[in-house]
Amino acid sequence: MAGIAYVEGRFMPVEEARMPILDLGFLRGDAVYDTISVWKGNFFRLDDHLARFQASCRSMRLLLPMPVEELKRILAECVARAGVEQAGYVQMILTRGKFVSPANRDLRLCSHNFMCYSLPYVWIASPERQEQGLHLAIVENRRTPTEAMDPTVKNFNSMDMQRGLLQAYDHEADYALLLTPDGYLSEGPGYNLFFVKDRMLHSPKRNVLEGITRRSVADLAAELGLECRFADLEPAQLRGADEAFLTSTAGGIMPVTVVDGRTLGNGAPGILTGQIRARYWQKREAGWLGTPVASLVAAKVA
Ligand SMILES: Cc1ncc(COP(=O)(O)O)c(C=O)c1O
Structure with a gap:
């Protein structure tokens, strides 16, 4: 490698x-x-x-x-x-x-x-897999309580996530979504969650890592004139959503098409998800919020 x-x-x-x-x-x-x-x-x-x-x-x-x-x-x-x-x-x-x-x-x-x-570059889901859409399961194992470990600290204490992922496999899904201890949507191993309902974006507010890709999605939503709300969200809201996607440094914006064995919308990656994803990669190609690697390597020589 x-x-x-x-x-x-x-x-x-x-x-x-x-x-x-x-x-x-x-x-x-x-x-x-x-x-x-x-x-x-x-x-x-x-x-x-x-x-x-x-x-x-x-x-x-x-x-x-x-x-x-x-x-x-x-x-x-x-x-x-x-x-x-x-x-x-x-x-x-x-x-x-x-x-x-x-x-x-x-x-x-x-x-x-x-x-x-x-x-x-590491892809949590390959580009081909993203085109088809990911299968997500809301699993039994809960996210570690915020009072025990602050989830905004990026750390390796992830046995809750590992168990969640193993449970997702039991449900024939390859991506897990954990709930907060009090039963709201939180996040999964390596990604934040968004869903779209009636053209509005929703993402969990508590018990999550404040993902940099999540922040980028909020920026892109504003550019596209879409409202984006961070709140306590119920599992039923995700199951009844029009579209959903996961966000991560390792893979970008990854469409979800199946939640708990049921298809979302018409079963294809969502239209707004596709627009946000395309815009994310177009902007990345053009150097959006970028720092040239070469400028920092050169700094050593200077
Ligand atoms: C638990 C968890 N949530 C969310 C994310 C996504 O964060 P980012 O967009 O900064 O990669 C990660 C990334 O590794 C993570 O480990």
């Missing part, structure tokens, strides 16, 4: 990248991360992703071991070394690191472990 990782201050092929077994990122899931896409030479919404990553770090009291300008340069170098500037995916991770010693388990003394890697 083409891909480059940056671990312990060194770039290497992604297959060679390893994590120490005693790192609390592994043993406790004590880590935050963020994922950015790269398209036609540009990082998408780089500063928005880095602001979210820094907010995740602050929330978990993790200190980034380098200034943000240096972080940008490392990300850019990872992308350039992998040669994925045209269609890439880059993930940065900061873990708590290891205990100072077996006898000293003070979390405040751990020295944090930063790593990142780049890959060819």
Whole structure:
């Protein structure tokens, strides 16, 4: 697999990248991360992703071991070394690191472990699959309560999602949608949810990661003159929607055509979904909210 990782201050092929077994990122899931896409030479919404990553770090009291300008340069170098500037995916991770010693388990003394890697662009659903529409199941397992883990912190504590996905397979769906502990629609593994009813867009407000693609959809909806509402939403509203789609850095705007075994609308990806999706990719091709990878790699040489 083409891909480059940056671990312990060194770039290497992604297959060679390893994590120490005693790192609390592994043993406790004590880590935050963020994922950015790269398209036609540009990082998408780089500063928005880095602001979210820094907010995740602050929330978990993790200190980034380098200034943000240096972080940008490392990300850019990872992308350039992998040669994925045209269609890439880059993930940065900061873990708590290891205990100072077996006898000293003070979390405040751990020295944090930063790593990142780049890959060819990752599609949660392939473009062909998106043309057909995804099958989604509203699953039994609920999303972790916000009071237990703030979902706006992008983190790896995702056993709720993993279980949800396994349950979706039981329902002959390949995408899962979890509910909040009190039974409203939330999100699934790696994506936010939208549905369309009577030309209005709806998306869950609580118990979700504030997705950057979700924010981009709100921007595109405004450009298209469509109203977009973030609220507590009932499962029945999704089942009775005209259209639905999932949003993610890894795949963009992904039409849903089946919910809980029943087709939405006429069973084809929705018309407004198609318009939003087309506009998203047209704008991405044209460098929308982009930061050229080359400008950051060059910054090192200058
Ligand atoms: C739980 C969850 N919700 C939503 C998203 C979508 O966020 P974004 O659009 O920033 O990729 C992700 C992305 O990984 C996620 O893990």
